[in-house]
Amino acid sequence: MIVLGIETSCDETAAAVVTDAREIRADVVLSQLDDHTPYGGVVPEIAARAHLEHLDGLVRRAMAEAGVGFGDLDAIAATGGPGLIGGVIVGVMTAKAIAAARNLPFVAVNHLEGHALTARLTHDVAFPYLLLLVSGGHCQLLVVEGVGRYRRLGTTIDDAVGEAFDKTAKLLGLGYPGGPLVEQAAARARNPGRFALPRPLVGRPGCDFSFSGLKTAVRRHVEEVGALSGAGLSDADRDDLAAAFQATVAEVMADRCARAIARFKQDHPQGGALVVAGGVAANKTLRARLQTLADREAMPFVAPPLRLCTDNAAMIAWAGIERFRLGEQDPLSFAPRPRWPLDPSAAPVIGRAGVGSGVKA
Template sequence: MNVLGIETSCDETAAAIVTDAREIRADVVLSQLDDHTPYGGVVPEIAARAHLEHLDGLVRRALDDSGLTLADIDAVAATGGPGLIGGVIVGVMTAKAIAAARGLPFVAVNHLEGHALTARLTDDVAFPYLLLLVSGGHCQLLSVEGVGRYRRLGTTIDDAVGEAFDKTAKLLGLGYPGGPLVEKAAATATDPGRFELPRPMVGRPGCDFSFSGLKTAVRRHVEELGRPLTDIDRADLAAAFQTAVADVMADRVGRALALFRDRHPQGDTLVVAGGVAANRTLRARLAGLADARGLRFVAPPLRLCTDNAAMIAWAGIERLRLGQTDPLDFAPRPRWPLDPAAAPAIGRAGVGAGVKA
């Protein structure tokens, strides 16, 4: 089975072809980083126009890279949400057009499910497993019990961790996107313990996250310095921030592991996915935690942690195996929680954080 995957939920335009034998025959991604960097974040209208301009060419390139033609494609899968709705519409409509023209099955994939199932593409991980899903818009702990079967154990009550990385990078004058720039700066720190930062939620019951207080503490240190930041200041603050995030993650994941093992004694794998999963410090900390608990630790290759279409094609394959397809009148969704039964997380302002796109 050859499945064409399309991903357009945020600021990467991507197309891929994946087989049911876990072979990635093509995987092309066009970053819009240069388009959005001047604005310090993703501009939805710019993103949607870029998807519209480039997606057809990327699909053609994926076919060329794979050595296949549309006649060899057995189904089309596209991100149906959650995400920036303009971009999601571009991807869904393109996939529908191909499916209608070729008479192919169409699968609308939850973007988060694409991340959640990537470990099954790369490492053939068996259900159930515990997933830490961390990105610019998402921060969740999920018990992955099967395709379409997700139980949320924890989420953020305010900022997603990737958003906190971006805002910290902006405070430090590092630029955008924040995750890789903060990690790069932290690697040059001369005194990682120079700045004291809080560990929000550490030691508290439950598995929820909070990062707004940590971000505020970084701002306070910047203001207290009372002068333009030096490269040493930036590096030391970046290292302090990154260590604080790792400490929070280890505490929250440790609590979630206890809940997960109580419910699934046979579960033996901790998976981390999403863009922030590319952070090597976080990976190392979670790998150590898993090892201490006698668990297998799986993190997809870095290129499959950030948004990509291979994960969408694979999630489509997982659903096709179960006989699940979607009609061509499927409506793109700006919000689409993996666990609809989960209560919304309540932040300090009393507003449900829910799933952010």
């Protein structure tokens, strides 16, 4: 089975060709980083226009790299949501057009399910497993029981962790995107224990996350150090504060995951892997902390290759394969979705409206 995948949910335009033998024949990603950096974040209209301008060329490139024609494809899979709706529409309409012109099945993929199933593409992980899904817009702990079967154990009550990285980077004057820049600054720190930061919800019952207070604490340190020096933050200040923030995030994640593991083992005594996915899963400090936790709990730990942690179309093609071989496909009347929870039965979280309330997550 050969499937073309298309991903346009945020600020990466991507196309990939993947087989059911877990072979990634082509995986093409065009970053819009230069388009959005001047604004310090993703501008939805700019993102949608960039997808519209580049997607057709990326599809042609992916097909050429894979050495296949449209007649060789068994299906077309595209991100149907959640995400920035303008970009999602571009990807869905392109996939529908190809499917209609070539009389091919169309599969609308939940972007989060793409992340959730990536470990099965790269490591053939068996169900069930415990998933930590961390990105710029999402922060969740889920039990993955099968394709389309997700049970949420915890989510953020305010900000996603990727958003916290971006805002911390902005406070420190590091630039955008925040995740890689904070990690680079933390690696340069000479005194990583210099700043004390709060560990939100650590030691508390449940598996939810909170990062709003942590961002506020970073801002206060920035203001205090800047006022004391009279000249703002030095490079050493930035590096030490970035290291403190990153270490705090890793500790919070490990604590929340430990509680989720306890619940997972109660429901699934036969065991399963601990999997991390999403853009923030590329952070090496977080990976190391989760590896230590998994070793302690005698669980396999799986983290996809770095290039498959951030948004890509290979994961969308694979999720399409997982669904298509179960006999699932979508009509061409499918409507793109700005919100699409993996666990629709999960209760809304008490928090601000948006990502933290569980609307998108």
